[in-house]
Amino acid sequence: MAYVCEIGTGQRAYLDNQGKQTIVTTASSSLGQQQQSSQSFVTGSWTASPESFRNASGVVVKITTSQGQYFIQIQGNSMGMMAESPSLQGAQQIQLQQVDYIPTSLMPPMEPMKPMEPMEPMKPMEPMKPMKMGDMEMSMNPMQMRMGNMELRMDKAVSGTHRFCSQCGTEVSPSDRFCSACGHRLQ
Template identity: 50%
Template sequence: MGYVCELGSGYSIYLDNQGTQTMITTVMSSPSQQQQTSSSISTGVWTAPPKIFRTPMGAAIEIFTAQGEVFISVQGNATSVTSETSFIGSAQQMQMQQVASAPSFSTPMEPMSPMLPMQPLKMGNMQMNMNPMEMRMGSVATSTSMSTSSSSTRRFCSQCGKAIEPSDRFCSNCGHHLA
């Protein structure tokens, strides 16, 4: 069972005791974005509900354990253990509510669907096709053949990169055996 404290202006702190670890999740949200940061601090098992105080720099949390009290400073998304206790007298204690767990805002993405083959692109009197590559604007057409034949394909040595002929068994530059 965890606790949440709404500090206002879209800023919330969630606390949860998981064994000897205290999980602290800060959530800052605005209409256009949301940031969530979680950190874990070894505090020991809680013996009483935590207290949270508003401070000029953010918040301070007081955790009660069998080993004593642990004080945690929270400034924005940064958390740290502190020995500072002077805030208790002058700081405002905030109300906390019990919650089942800290929120999780990450939703799994749907798998990407395969890309559809390119269709002819038409804009007004212009049309483009990709295979074979051709472009038509009104009555003017241009096309490029993308066909390749084995006789015009250049080969290169995988060892040194020098151009080789299809009939070569060894590279004339480095002597590498060509497969």
């Protein structure tokens, strides 16, 4: 038999014993949002109904089995087995109610994603026409920009001995046929 208790505003803890496992499921819901988390602990079969207590650090669940007592700490959606029994002095006992089942999910499952439609191959770009704006002129092949009496120009041949891989940007030697960083064939 499973149990449920209210552990906070819009938050419930479900407890179930399946064989030697105690399964704790926390479920919280608020406007437009639902969260659920489950964890299983090896405790053995229950010999008594579980008990739950609210203390300063959250909720403590007490599980009694033929192997002894186990304590599970619940804080928000995280939970864990406590190494030693906590002091429950001054803790408020939380009422547990029996339920027929534990919800596996509060939200309906999402539909599987549909495969993407194949994309059309890209068409080659048309050469860019020179642009003019006032006394500024810019063209792409070769890349050049003129504004007033200033001019910036980049031809295919780079001045000096510096050469760079067009794939990854790593500097390469003029005699290299392949980039040493990415293996791209150099032109």
